[in-house]
Amino acid sequence: MHSVPAHDGPHGALTSFRPISLRKPRIAIDLPDPSRAHGAWVQFFCSAAAGAMLGGRGGIEIPLLVGSGFAGAFLVGAALAVGLHRKARRFAGGLALTVAGPAGALLLGADPSFLVVAGATLAPALGAVWLAKRRGILSRATLLAATAAVVAVAPASALAGGASWTAAAVLFALLWPVFSWRGIRISARLEGSGSWDRAALRRSGLREAAIAAAWTVVAVFVCS
Numbered sequence: 001m002h003s004v005p006a007h008d009g010p011h012g013a014l015t016s017f018r019p020i021s022l023r024k025p026r027i028a029i030d031l032p033d034p035s036r037a038h039g040a041w042v043q044f045f046c047s048a049a050a051g052a053m054l055g056g057r058g059g060i061e062i063p064l065l066v067g068s069g070f071a072g073a074f075l076v077g078a079a080l081a082v083g084l085h086r087k088a089r090r091f092a093g094g095l096a097l098t099v100a101g102p103a104g105a106l107l108l109g110a111d112p113s114f115l116v117v118a119g120a121t122l123a124p125a126l127g128a129v130w131l132a133k134r135r136g137i138l139s140r141a142t143l144l145a146a147t148a149a150v151v152a153v154a155p156a157s158a159l160a161g162g163a164s165w166t167a168a169a170v171l172f173a174l175l176w177p178v179f180s181w182r183g184i185r186i187s188a189r190l191e192g193s194g195s196w197d198r199a200a201l202r203r204s205g206l207r208e209a210a211i212a213a214a215w216t217v218v219a220v221f222v223c224s
Contacts, residue, residue, distance in 0.1 A: 039186060040150055042209045043179045044074065046216040047154040053220045054154075054171060055161025063157035065105035066114055070121075070153040072097025077125055077149075081132070105160050114160035117152055117168075124148035138187040147180040158223075167223045174219035182208055 048067035056063045075094030079087035106112060128146035135142055154175055155168035163171075186208065 038205055039183060039208060040074075040146070042205075042212050043147065043183070044071065044150050044153060046212045047151045047175055047179075048157055050171060050175065050216045050220050051154040051157025051163075051168075052161070054167060054223055055158035055163040058162060060161075062105045062108050062110045063161040065101045065108070066110065066157045066160040067101070067153050069098050069101030069105070069118070070156065072099075072101060073121075073125070074150070077129065081129060110160040111162055113165070114156040117156040117159060121149050121152040121156070124152070138190065140184055140187075143183045143187060144180050147183055148176055151176045151179055163223075171219055171223045174222060175216070178215050179212065182211060 048063075048070070051067065052060045052063035072094040075090050076098060079091035079094060102110075102115070102118065105114075124145045128142055128149055131139060131142040131145055151172060155172045158168045158171060159165070186204070189204075
């Protein structure tokens with residue numbers, strides 16, 4: 001803390017000292033709406049499909065219900081990121097889906113072990129929000145944590161449908177690094193480019209969706 005002279009008297013006479021602070025102001029980062037991240041939704045649906053294919057041999061209803069619960073949780077997180085005062089309806093709808101999906105799966109006879117994965121997903125999800133507020137949504141640490149939370153729907157859905165812990169763990173181990181790599185690669189392009197036109201973004205999005213879908217099929221084949 002330092003002081004500077006204040007010329008408050010007549011004819012600019014020195015009358016007092018005003019303290020000034022040398023502390024750096026804390027800058028709050030306004031997060032963009034995560035629900036508008038098309039790449040995250042592509043990775044989510046690919047992960048949910050992988051879990052359904054691996055654990056849905058007796059029917060895909062249970063894995064899909066678990067996946068819907070994770071989708072609701074994603075909407076809840078997105079609403080919290082941008083502020084409840086702006087997305088109260090989305091928060092309420094997502095919360096209802098988060099509860100109803102897993103509850104319906106349990107009523108249909110889902111293996112309750114998927115709840116362990118669901119609970120563990122809170123760690124990377126909350127970590128992603130914390131990192132995004134401090135390092136930005138395109139930082140590597142943020143993307144790694146966010147992708148882990150998104151891909152967790154794959155092992156959870158697979159376990160709910162009757163897959164083994166080994167198969168579910170291998171599925172996650174195959175999807176998370178590749179999806180993280182693709183996300184980090186795209187973020188580097190966005191940060192390094194002055195501007196992207198819609199046509200270029202559309203082509204890039206379609207290419208990434210095709211890569212994600214192809215790798216999902218490979219991962220499920222390896223785990224089967």
